[in-house]
Amino acid sequence: MKIKLDENMxxxxxxxxxxxxxxxxxxxxxxxxxxxDTKVWSMAQKEGRFLITQDLDFSDIRRFMPGxxxxxxxxxxxxxxxxxxxxxxxxxxxxxx
Numbered sequence: 001m002k003i004k005l006d007e008n009m010x011x012x013x014x015x016x017x018x019x020x021x022x023x024x025x026x027x028x029x030x031x032x033x034x035x036x037d038t039k040v041w042s043m044a045q046k047e048g049r050f051l052i053t054q055d056l057d058f059s060d061i062r063r064f065m066p067g068x069x070x071x072x073x074x075x076x077x078x079x080x081x082x083x084x085x086x087x088x089x090x091x092x093x094x095x096x097x
Contacts, residue, residue: 002070004044006053007033009075010082013052013089025049045069052089 005013007027017024025047027033032040037057041064044051050071051058058064059074077084 002047002049004040004047004049004051006040006051006055008054009052010085012082012086016086016090054085 002023003017003025005011005017005024005026009026011026014024014026027035027040030043032043037055041051041058048070050073052073052075054075056074056076058072064072075085075088077088
C-alpha cells in the first residue's frame with residue numbers, strides 16, 4: 001500500500017510500515033511541512049496514497065467523504081506519545097492492504 005505520513009506522525013513509523021512492505025513517504029520528506037491541509041491532501045491523492053495523520057481537520061466527512069479517496073486514518077489516543085502511537089499503528093497495520 002502507498003502511504004503518506006503527515007508531519008505530526010513519528011518518523012519511526014516509516015521503518016515500521018516499510019518493513020511490512022508498504023511504500024511510505026512523509027510530508028516533511030516532500031518539503032510540505034507547514035503547508036495547509038488542502039495541499040497535503042491534494043498531494044496524497046495525486047500520488048494515490050493513504051494518509052495517516054493526527055490532525056482532526058481531516059475528520060470532516062463532508063470534505064473527506066469515505067469511498068471517494070485513497071484512504072485516511074486519523075489517529076487519536078487516550079495516552080498520547082510516540083511509543084503509544086507506534087504500538088497503535090502496529091496493532092492495526094495487518095489490516096492495511
